Amino acid sequence: MEPVKPVAGERAAEPLTEYVQRVSRRARAFDRRRPLVWDLHLTGFWVLAALIDASGGWRNVAHEPDVPAGLVVALSLALSVPLLWRRSHPHAALLVTLPAALVNAWSGAALQAALLQLLLVHHIALRLPLRNLWWAVALVTAPACVAVARYGDGTGSWNQQIGSQLLSVGVAALIGITVRSRRDYTGALEDRARRLETERDQQLRLAAAAERARIAREMHDIIGHNLSVITGLADGGRYAAAKSPERAAQALDAIATTSRQALSELRRLLDVLRDEDQDGVQAAELAPQPALTDLDRLLDGVRKAGLPVRTTVKGRPTLPEGRQLTVYRVIQEALTNTLKHAGPDATAHIGLSYETGGAVTLTVTDTGRGGPAPGPSEGRGLPGMRERTSLYGGTLEAGPRPGPERGWRVHLHLPEEPPQ
Numbered sequence: 001m002e003p004v005k006p007v008a009g010e011r012a013a014e015p016l017t018e019y020v021q022r023v024s025r026r027a028r029a030f031d032r033r034r035p036l037v038w039d040l041h042l043t044g045f046w047v048l049a050a051l052i053d054a055s056g057g058w059r060n061v062a063h064e065p066d067v068p069a070g071l072v073v074a075l076s077l078a079l080s081v082p083l084l085w086r087r088s089h090p091h092a093a094l095l096v097t098l099p100a101a102l103v104n105a106w107s108g109a110a111l112q113a114a115l116l117q118l119l120l121v122h123h124i125a126l127r128l129p130l131r132n133l134w135w136a137v138a139l140v141t142a143p144a145c146v147a148v149a150r151y152g153d154g155t156g157s158w159n160q161q162i163g164s165q166l167l168s169v170g171v172a173a174l175i176g177i178t179v180r181s182r183r184d185y186t187g188a189l190e191d192r193a194r195r196l197e198t199e200r201d202q203q204l205r206l207a208a209a210a211e212r213a214r215i216a217r218e219m220h221d222i223i224g225h226n227l228s229v230i231t232g233l234a235d236g237g238r239y240a241a242a243k244s245p246e247r248a249a250q251a252l253d254a255i256a257t258t259s260r261q262a263l264s265e266l267r268r269l270l271d272v273l274r275d276e277d278q279d280g281v282q283a284a285e286l287a288p289q290p291a292l293t294d295l296d297r298l299l300d301g302v303r304k305a306g307l308p309v310r311t312t313v314k315g316r317p318t319l320p321e322g323r324q325l326t327v328y329r330v331i332q333e334a335l336t337n338t339l340k341h342a343g344p345d346a347t348a349h350i351g352l353s354y355e356t357g358g359a360v361t362l363t364v365t366d367t368g369r370g371g372p373a374p375g376p377s378e379g380r381g382l383p384g385m386r387e388r389t390s391l392y393g394g395t396l397e398a399g400p401r402p403g404p405e406r407g408w409r410v411h412l413h414l415p416e417e418p419p420q
Helices: 015-033 035-054 069-085 089-108 112-127 132-153 159-241 245-271 292-304 321-341 381-390
Strands: 309-313 346-352 362-367 394-401 407-413
Touching: 015 035, 035 069, 035 112, 069 089, 069 112, 089 112, 089 132, 112 132, 112 159, 132 159, 159 245, 159 292, 159 321, 159 381, 245 292, 292 309, 292 321, 321 346, 321 362, 321 381, 321 407, 381 394, 381 407
Parallel strands: 309 346
Antiparallel strands: 346 362, 362 407, 394 407
């Protein structure tokens, strides 16, 4: 596990604290991989301590020093060996030690190994539902009650003996509850951190997908429109080359201008995708997105491509940049479709009506061949227009004009901006 790197401005931990934390992390990791190793070591330590006490030290506190040595050894093993299952089955281990604890109290041996029951109480509080503590307290207190009933006040009053036992049990349980609360709190923090990381990754993926969709729309609008204009100019220049070389030269000039404009717009769009901070490269100067003030230049290019366009404007344009870009792109896409599909001798009309509160109504019609509405998988033009419109809660209708009129109609309505 790699050490956590300190965040700038955050106070670094003391070297001793870092060392202790590193050692404890390694110990916990080893214990998770091989829990039996630690269980055997701890159980072996306490079994050895119990047998050392059974070798003679137990007589210093015993009520009956003449208890047989075989019984003392058996009681010591019965009180210490069940610690091997203290983590997996603490309640069962406590039940196993209960007969030995009762015999220990009744016989008067008063072995110190009986205190190992407190370690089992600690693990019950640490690992089992807290309602099990009531049974654990009763089981651990029962030997103290037996000792008081059999030997009276030989080693102190009954309330002192039972009170001391209850206090020890309470401290062991409290330590277990504290460790458990800290462990649950740490686990909750780690789970929250994992969920936040997952949410962050999802947000990044969603943002990347949205950016890819936006760039795809922009590239479609730029490339589709300009290539349609270039195609129209090239067709017109080819027909005019034989009869009017001057008109052909004008068409070639318009093709060159439109191509340079398309390349410039694509370059600005692709510059956004560069890593501006890499190798000290300065950020490219980006031109603003097209707005309604650029509409005349768009219409000039379309007219040069051979499509006559009339405009009707009502009201004053007071739209924010985002709405202006939406209206501009819808006009651009509608005229591009007219250039592609309307056929020769087609004309187009643009009707713009600006209303109060940022509302706007746009109608683009042409007198071309018309045709059925395209399917959902045919191109990105209409889906892109609908996506732009939905950003502002507007509506977009696109389809053939009702008979007896011919051609195609695109109708856009953006409602008023909500109050801030």
